[in-house]
Amino acid sequence: MTSSWTALLWLIVVVAAIPAALWLLKRSGMAGRLGGGAAGIGLKQVGALALGPQQRVVAVEVGSGEARRWLLLGVTPQQVSTLHVMDAWPGPAPGEAGKADAAVPAGSFGVELARRLHGAAGRGGDHV
Template sequence: MTSSLLPFLWFLAILCLIPLALWLLKRTPLGGGAAAGQMRTVAMLPLSPNQRIVTVEVGQGDDRRWLVLGVTGAQISTLHVMPPQPESAPAAHALPFAEQLKARMRGNSGGSDAS
């Protein structure tokens, strides 16, 4: 009995996997969702588990704009709109915070920054 039931179970499993595969394909670059190039995430800063600040680039050519958005579980708010900024590679001197603090404590043990 189990040998005649096995092909039927495989058929049901494949039928259940088709919607899952289509759902995953829609949400990946392979599905063409990112092919339009009209919008991309530039940066994201998590503030809490369900709050973050996101910078998104929208438009093409001279119509490109960066939107700074406040994102919560209930809403998305535009905080600022600005022209696209030149993107640079991460600075070679960018150190983790702990190393920057150690360097400052060694260099300026008692003074404030005069920049």
């Protein structure tokens, strides 16, 4: 009789430890470095702009090195649509380096996107 209670106790301990271990893994940030999640596939959100209560425009950087690209996505509760695809910002993403604008030709889409995203953030807009 005692061994069945011991087995039941161990079962409860193991089942309770699974969510606790997953929570600790998520909180430590190791999930992305282990190849799972967005960080493992070279995916990084560059900026976002809320257009309405449930509509956003999101700039996402995908890939690494020379294969980096930016995707401008329209996001609604029903779907995600690709609005534009462009080469990634040369050098660091906007906001990571103060002189990033000097590396991009004037009038390019990237400069305009960065200007508008940072302008919205400066006015208290929704910049993630």
